[in-house]
Amino acid sequence: MKKLHFIMSMCCVITLFSCNEDDNYETISTDTYPNVTNTFGTNLDLNNLYNYANQNIPSYITKDNSTENTINDKIATLGRVLFYDKNLSSNNTIACASCHKQEFAFSDTSVSSVGVNGSTGRHSMRLINTRFATETRFFWDERALNLEQQTTMPIKDHGEMGYSGLNGDLSFDDLLIKLGAINYYKELFKFSYGTEEISEVKIQKALAQFIRSIQSFDSxxxxxxxxxxxxxxxxxxxxxxxxxxxxxxxxxxxxxxxxxxxxxxxxxxxxxxxxxxxxxxxxxxxxxxxxxxxxxxxxxxxxxxxxxxxxxxxxxxxxxxxxxxxxxxxxxxxxxxxxxxxxxxxxxxxxxxxxxxxxxxxxxxxxxxxxxxxxxxxxxxxxxxxxxxxxxxxxx
Structure with a gap:
């Protein structure tokens, strides 16, 4: 009986250890997500996700606007890919990172940033500690009610990323079809959300989580x-x-x-x-x-x-x-x-x-x-x- 009790206890431990979707303990075979492995190699290891959700935040930092979209390592990882993917622009030349560059604190050294059909009307602001602010509106003129809404507005802009649905542009729905045909997105959305379905809300949620994870408290x-x-x-x-x-x-x-x-x-x-x-x-x-x-x-x-x-x-x-x-x-x-x-x-x-x-x-x-x-x-x-x-x- 003692031996049986030990085995049952160990089974419970193993089940808890491997099946909690909020943890990264379950070993994922490279055969499960082959297109992610083939595309990103060691740059994206789904068995060893970066810590986005539980980074150290100083006790004196009290503002936090992420409560409606709590950061999750899997979803933020998808957001990282979306942030750097030029496929989000109509001619595959511009990504979010084209205007918000890590080496410049996620800003741009140019006065205006280059888009697919021209340049931005305002300078690209730095994306540092966006989570730690009372102000939830975005853009210089606050036209986006929150970061989630903001993330897809440049994609829908004719000048910036070109999926406006106007002036001969393809629509955002066309982008969803395009991304749905990319094999690594089928795998990443399933990994992050449990289903291959791609939607604007899911894209917004992932991009916002990644952007909010960008923090700087080592000054x-x-x-x-x-x-x-x-x-x-x-x-x-x-x-x-x-x-x-x-x-x-x-x-x-x-x-x-x-x-x-x-x-x-x-x-x-x-x-x-x-x-x-x-x-x-x-x-x-x-x-x-x-x-x-x-x-x-x-x-x-x-x-x-x-x-x-x-x-x-x-x-x-x-x-x-x-x-x-x-x-x-x-x-x-x-x-x-x-x-x-x-x-x-x-x-x-x-x-x-x-x-x-x-x-x-x-x-x-x-x-x-x-x-x-x-x-x-x-x-x-x-x-x-x-x-x-x-x-x-x-x-x-």
Whole structure:
């Protein structure tokens, strides 16, 4: 009886160990998904999935917009393939990763990104820590209600990826048929969702999970914040200049009746909120209302990416900043907020930039500018640029 009881107990353990769909313990034969193996080789090992679902998140990071689409390793793996697959464009030349490149913190160094029928109307924003933000809307003008909706909008855009169904373009349904005929997608959708059926909702869910998994918490700032009681306390790993810059970033300014700063900080954190450095959902435009085409004005841009990983550790920016791509140095970015001019026609300027109805004058000293720049540099890590879980799974 003891022997039988032991055998039954072991069977229960083996069953639990191999059959839980949320775990990756069950060994998958290469014969089960031969087209995945033939296409991706060792770049995609379904027996050893990367950890997307349970990455380490610092305790001081509290914002999380993934609750409606919880990250799953299998589905995020499918999202990785979709993100890098040029088959998602009408002429097989453009992928999501064409405009959001890992080596530039998932942004683009070009002012506008090249699509199948032209260029993007706005600069491609960085996709860092999109999960850790209160603002759920996407694109600079927030026209997508959430990341899931956003993921297929570039695919349906005539200029970007070409499946608009308009102006002679094929439709998104045509893309679904196209993907359904690709053998590795039959296998990956079955692996991820339990069925070969491909739908827009499944594509959106997978892409959003992969994008939300892209996180960066290995910066000098994070090292300091982990050992501090709050954002405002001095960080013991910061230089005096970096701590000064942090204080200036966090503290609100004091203005006189003419809109001129007489004390306090710069108030950056009013819109870019520490420690996630996400954009306040209530933010309006920041005074930059130009367009890449330099025709007319655009006052609808009210969203911004996290300020994390503005630049690499070598000091090189991850592309130009703002929706126009018109600001190319941190000094120019800080300087823009130093003197806000209320341009004719700008009826959507953030009121925090117009104390007493007048464009703010921060009266920055060079030492203050240098300190804020030094602080912004502490928000960059290294892992996001080289981690294989976010890399291109297709062989070169």
């Amino acid at each position: 000098k700032y994070d090292t300091g914040r982990a050992n501090a009681p709050n954002d405002g306390a001095p960080f013991n790993n910061f230089t005096a200049q970096e701590n000064q810059g942090k204080n200036l970033f966090l503290a609100p300014p004091v203005f006189n009746s003419a809109g001129s700063r007489t004390g306090g900080g710069l108030g950056c954190a009013g819109c870019h909120r520490a420690p996630e450095f996400d954009i306040d959902p209530a933010s309006k435009n920041n005074g930059i209302i130009g367009t890449i085409a330099q025709t007319g004005i655009d006052v609808t841009n009210t969203k911004a990416p996290s300020l994390r990983n503005l630049m690499r550790m070598d000091g090189v920016l991850n592309g130009p900043m703002m929706h126009t791509g018109g600001i190319t140095t941190l000094q120019a970015a800080v300087g823009h907020y130093g003197t806000i001019n209320i341009a004719p026609g700008n009826n959507n300027l953030d009121p925090r930039l117009t104390p007493n109805g007048i464009g703010q004058q921060l009266n920055l000293t060079q030492a203050e500018v240098n300190a804020v720049i030094a602080f912004l540099k502490t928000l960059s890590g290294t892992d996001v640029y080289t981690n294989m879980k976010w890399s291109n799974p297709f062989p070169n």
